[in-house]
Amino acid sequence: MPHSPTVVGRLRRIWRYPVKSLAAEALSETAVGWHGVAGDRRWAFVRPDSQSRRFPWQTIRENPLMCRFRPEFDDPARPDDSKLTVYAPDGQTYAVDDPALADRVGAGTRLMRIKNGVFDEMPLSLISTTTVAELCRRASVPADALRFRPNLLVEPLEDRPFVEDEWVGATLRIGATELRVDQRDPRCVMINTDPATAERTPAVLRSLSDRNGHAGVYGTPVTPGTVRLEAEVVLL
Numbered sequence: 001m002p003h004s005p006t007v008v009g010r011l012r013r014i015w016r017y018p019v020k021s022l023a024a025e026a027l028s029e030t031a032v033g034w035h036g037v038a039g040d041r042r043w044a045f046v047r048p049d050s051q052s053r054r055f056p057w058q059t060i061r062e063n064p065l066m067c068r069f070r071p072e073f074d075d076p077a078r079p080d081d082s083k084l085t086v087y088a089p090d091g092q093t094y095a096v097d098d099p100a101l102a103d104r105v106g107a108g109t110r111l112m113r114i115k116n117g118v119f120d121e122m123p124l125s126l127i128s129t130t131t132v133a134e135l136c137r138r139a140s141v142p143a144d145a146l147r148f149r150p151n152l153l154v155e156p157l158e159d160r161p162f163v164e165d166e167w168v169g170a171t172l173r174i175g176a177t178e179l180r181v182d183q184r185d186p187r188c189v190m191i192n193t194d195p196a197t198a199e200r201t202p203a204v205l206r207s208l209s210d211r212n213g214h215a216g217v218y219g220t221p222v223t224p225g226t227v228r229l230e231a232e233v234v235l236l
Contacts (some may be wrong), residue, residue: 008167009233011147011174012129013153018071019069019096020044020118021059023195024146025072029228032177032221035116036123039079043071043096044118048108057118058106060190065089065199068156071096122182126152126164128218134161135215138207146195147204148187148216154233155156164217173234176225184214191215 003190016037021044031038048084060066068089075082085094094101102109117123127150136143146154152174156163167181187208192200208215 006235009154009156010230010233012155016040021066023070035222043113045105045109046112058109058203060193064193067195093189122218124219125150129155132171135207139203141201147191167196171236174232175227177227178223179219179221181217181219183218185216185218187213
């Protein structure tokens, strides 16, 4: 017999990352399409040796200071058509396609724009507040979900970490959007980087040693729509 829809949490934060590995943009609501959050990771910097690598992107792994460059759409409501401005941590301002910005991100890098976003695995990433709190407690760092660079931060009704693992294989409804939870999120050294200071704490990744390096989940939209802060998260 099918289960009835069950409220499992509430949406507390929404983020998009206009440029892969640069700082997040916090949103109060957003359209979610087949390719994820509107305007998410439409731009990326490519390393000069990209043709010889399976993973060609210049990221926080190569340059942790990238997380302190803050991109903003000139027209946030129309991200696919908007110009994009990037604010450097020293106060300098660049158009996203300014070669001087690429030089600061990494010598020899070049900018690429992708119509449907630049993803590691899946279009959407989600993590719970309880998982963030537990992992940061283990590593003795302040609890900051942006270490894990999710699109959606959910406060679960159950006050325990890693509850989102149990949603893998199910569908969630958040606002007008439904997303299939496809797999747990395999993590790398990027989560060691403090998004506010760019300092690295290797204990954060080590805190996942008992979980085979996984924290949070990846998902794929199955019903496009709008999501807003404080929306109920319903397990279908």
